Amino acid sequence: MRLNFTKDDEAFRHRARDWLIANVPRERAPHEGMPARRFSLDWLSSCHEGGWAGIGWPAEYGGQGLPPDRLVLWYEEYVRARAPSILDCTFVALNHAGPTLIACGTEEQKAFHLPLILSGRSIWCQGFSEPGSGSDLASLSTTGTIDGDHLVVNGQKIWTSFADIADYQELLIRTDPGSKRHKGLSWVICDMTSPGITVRPIENMAGVSHFAEVFYDDVCIPLSNVVGALHDGWSVAMTTLAFERKTAAMGLQLELSIRIEDLIALAEPLPGTATYERLSDLRAETAALRAMTYRTLFREPRTASDGSLVRLYFAELAQRIHRATMDVLGPAALVDSAWTHDYLESYSETIAGGAAEIQRNIIAERILGLPRE
Numbered sequence: 001m002r003l004n005f006t007k008d009d010e011a012f013r014h015r016a017r018d019w020l021i022a023n024v025p026r027e028r029a030p031h032e033g034m035p036a037r038r039f040s041l042d043w044l045s046s047c048h049e050g051g052w053a054g055i056g057w058p059a060e061y062g063g064q065g066l067p068p069d070r071l072v073l074w075y076e077e078y079v080r081a082r083a084p085s086i087l088d089c090t091f092v093a094l095n096h097a098g099p100t101l102i103a104c105g106t107e108e109q110k111a112f113h114l115p116l117i118l119s120g121r122s123i124w125c126q127g128f129s130e131p132g133s134g135s136d137l138a139s140l141s142t143t144g145t146i147d148g149d150h151l152v153v154n155g156q157k158i159w160t161s162f163a164d165i166a167d168y169q170e171l172l173i174r175t176d177p178g179s180k181r182h183k184g185l186s187w188v189i190c191d192m193t194s195p196g197i198t199v200r201p202i203e204n205m206a207g208v209s210h211f212a213e214v215f216y217d218d219v220c221i222p223l224s225n226v227v228g229a230l231h232d233g234w235s236v237a238m239t240t241l242a243f244e245r246k247t248a249a250m251g252l253q254l255e256l257s258i259r260i261e262d263l264i265a266l267a268e269p270l271p272g273t274a275t276y277e278r279l280s281d282l283r284a285e286t287a288a289l290r291a292m293t294y295r296t297l298f299r300e301p302r303t304a305s306d307g308s309l310v311r312l313y314f315a316e317l318a319q320r321i322h323r324a325t326m327d328v329l330g331p332a333a334l335v336d337s338a339w340t341h342d343y344l345e346s347y348s349e350t351i352a353g354g355a356a357e358i359q360r361n362i363i364a365e366r367i368l369g370l371p372r373e
């Protein structure tokens with residue numbers, strides 16, 4: 001683990017800072033629909049023109065192949081500049097669909113999709129979860145039946161973020177008839193404009209419809225869209241989830257440190273008061289989260305269960321910070337709807353990307369060595 005940043009690192013940090021200060025959009029990102037799509041694609045395309053899109057991707061695919069310590073510097077400057085949240089509608093494409101294609105895709109798939117993703121010309125969504133197959137993903141039952149050089153897909157996905165504005169989907173389906181659990185699945189690229197797809201948005205309690213149910217009724221997908229080997233989708237899906245949970249999570253974790261500093265600046269708590277104590281504790285916890293994030297990134301060998309520790313701590317801390325925001329600001333929090341929106345959205349932190357109970361199971365079994373469930 002490196003403990004110091006070099007002069008070159010600091011020069012990189014300053015280049016990133018200068019570019020961000022000059023280019024971060026002043027207006028707030030819309031939460032949903034075509035305005036969100038336009039805003040995010042414009043921002044990604046401006047990052048691309050500046051040479052800052054997908055900087056962790058290998059250079060041969062248009063990135064800079066930067067190591068984790070440089071990505072830390074980038075994300076630190078990114079959140080400091082209050083750039084748009086990385087968890088927008090370009091997140092899937094940039095942070096896990098693209099990297100999965102790089103790791104497992106064919107040359108044709110890479111040549112077609114990677115330039116579109118990096119330059120802000122396509123949105124992807126993730127079609128993994130189904131009703132009854134969320135935590136237990138291996139029980140999924142949407143099928144793809146081989147018919148000549150196509151798969152014919154039937155079934156349903158749910159909680160698909162940005163399905164209504166996506167061009168493509170990373171779709172996990174059962175292609176080997178009669179197969180069970182992790183066997184017989186395939187990871188395929190689904191064109192969201194294909195006939196037979198119905199997207200039905202779901203409104204959450206913040207009043208925003210950024211995820212949806214997706215129905216597949218005899219949807220034809222060419223076999224050339226299978227990523228990795230046919231019937232070997234589970235291992236491709238694990239690659240996707242590993243990317244999803246890796247460096248991108250770092251940006252979200254660093255965003256929290258800005259959130260608590262903003263709250264402290266706004267609330268101006270007096271020393272000795274309960275609010276002062278509470279916000280001090282939250283600031284300390286945010287620093288602890290940052291330290292955990294760095295430790296996970298730089299420790300070798302890195303294990304998936306380390307990620308669960310950080311993910312769980314992040315999710316619960318985010319909820320505590322958003323709850324404190326509402327308590328401390330009181331009715332004033334309602335004046336700026338962004339505080340209320342973020343508070344209501346924070347309830348999903350302990351569900352999305354692996355529910356808190358599942359993270360606790362992983363920590364119990366793989367880190368603490370407790371008996372399996």
Ligand SMILES: Cc1cc2nc3c(=O)[nH]c(=O)nc-3n(C[C@H](O)[C@H](O)[C@H](O)COP(=O)(O)OP(=O)(O)OC[C@H]3O[C@@H](n4cnc5c(N)ncnc54)[C@H](O)[C@@H]3O)c2cc1C
Binds near residue numbers: 125135356
């Ligand atoms: C904001 C948001 C965005 C999302 N975006 C996407 C997306 O783009 N694409 C996608 O595919 N999915 C997406 N999801 C779905 C997400 O992956 C699932 O919600 C998550 O995996 C949990 O699955 P579930 O909702 O089916 O809950 P379930 O798995 O049914 O779990 C219900 C409850 O039971 C608990 N539980 C389940 N199994 C166990 C166990 N073995 N031991 C102890 N407790 C258990 C869970 O922790 C949870 O509290 C999104 C979810 C959210 C909240």
